Amino acid sequence: xxxxxxxxxxxxxxxxxxxxxxxxxxxxxxxxxxxxxxxxxxxxxxxxxxxxxxxxxxxxxxxxxxxxxxxxxxxxxxxxxxxxxxxxxxxxxxxxxxxxxxxxxxxxxxxxxxx
Amino acid sequence: xxxxxxxxxxxxxxxxxxxxxxxxxxxxxxxxxxxxxxxxxxxxxxxxxxxxxxxxxxxxxxxxxxxxxxxxxxxxxxxxxxxxxxxxxxxxxxxxxxxxxxxxxxxxxxx
Numbered sequence: 269x270x271x272x273x274x275x276x277x278x279x280x281x282x283x284x285x286x287x288x289x290x291x292x293x294x295x296x297x298x299x300x301x302x303x304x305x306x307x308x309x310x311x312x313x314x315x316x317x318x319x320x321x322x323x324x325x326x327x328x329x330x331x332x333x334x335x336x337x338x339x340x341x342x343x344x345x346x347x348x349x350x351x352x353x354x355x356x357x358x359x360x361x362x363x364x365x366x367x368x369x370x371x372x373x374x375x376x377x378x379x380x381x382x383x
Numbered sequence: 384x385x386x387x388x389x390x391x392x393x394x395x396x397x398x399x400x401x402x403x404x405x406x407x408x409x410x411x412x413x414x415x416x417x418x419x420x421x422x423x424x425x426x427x428x429x430x431x432x433x434x435x436x437x438x439x440x441x442x443x444x445x446x447x448x449x450x451x452x453x454x455x456x457x458x459x460x461x462x463x464x465x466x467x468x469x470x471x472x473x474x475x476x477x478x479x480x481x482x483x484x485x486x487x488x489x490x491x492x493x494x
Contacts, residue, residue, distance in 0.1 A: 301481050311484040324481055359426045368474035374426030
């Protein structure tokens with residue numbers, strides 16, 4: 269059973285470009301979470317999605333950031349008009365259920381560098 | 384979410400036991416205590432979780448104080464591969480599954 273897949277692993281963008289980060293959850297998992305980790309800091313929750321629905325986006329910046337988890341295909345975190353402050357590691361996690369006692373399995377992360 | 388307090392860093396010698404403390408004095412009756420760790424340049428990974436009773440698995444043991452206001456993650460024989468940031472997180476059974484990470488404890492293992 270493959271783990272959580274994220275691609276690309278490394279992404280370089282110039283200021284003003286768009287970044288699209290992809291996350292394929294573990295097989296059988298329909299709950300996806302995105303976290304951001306700035307250099308030398310802890311992980312910060314961004315958004316929680318269940319197939320085709322956004323459950324909690326309280327950690328998402330109000331502008332430029334969006335996330336989706338379509339019925340078919342991976343979850344996408346999109347950052348429009350990137351700025352240098354968006355440079356960070358973005359981690360995706362998945363779980364089988366949405367219960368807080370259910371283990372989250374994390375992907376290897378996408379490291380975004382904005383020039 | 385109830386807050387947790389962990390030391391910023393700890394050191395251990397290889398093959399010795401490590402006790403990583405976590406204080407959570409405002410824990411509620413329905414909060415589970417979860418531990419995750421993040422190895423360098425990797426995503427976090429689940430270690431263990433518990434509610435009231437002590438828990439053991441192949442990775443570690445979790446000792447929970449009788450009043451549940453603190454807990455200790457125990458690595459029985461630290462290896463170099465255990466060097467990581469360890470996060471203690473409280474999760475209410477009725478909350479969504481998104482997690483709020485604190486700063487964690489950075490464990491250094493010396494050979």
